[in-house]
Amino acid sequence: MHMEKKLVRSRTEKMIAGVCGGLATYLGWDADKVRLLYVVVSILSAAFPGVLVYLILWFVMPEEGF
Numbered sequence: 001m002h003m004e005k006k007l008v009r010s011r012t013e014k015m016i017a018g019v020c021g022g023l024a025t026y027l028g029w030d031a032d033k034v035r036l037l038y039v040v041v042s043i044l045s046a047a048f049p050g051v052l053v054y055l056i057l058w059f060v061m062p063e064e065g066f
Contacts, residue, residue, distance in 0.1 A: 008064045017058040 005026060013021025013031040020038055024031040042050025 007061060009058070009061045011064045017054075018063065019054055019057045019061060022061060022064065 007026045008022050009018035010021030010025055010031070011018060013024060015021075015035065020035045021031045023029075024034040027034070038050065038054075041048055
């Protein structure tokens with residue numbers, strides 16, 4: 001049986017909106033590592049507007065279970 005992977009916000013692995021938790025689940029990574037990587041990349045890269053991208057993903061990604 002083939003299961004389709006969907007990128008959704010996590011209900012269980014969430015600190016703010018579940019965006020990083022959803023990305024972690026989709027990629028098969030640990031949620032804390034995704035959060036840490038996201039923060040580090042956002043801080044170190046002036047060309048990567050981390051807060052803006054997070055807000056966009058928050059509204060674009062459906063919540064898990066819907």
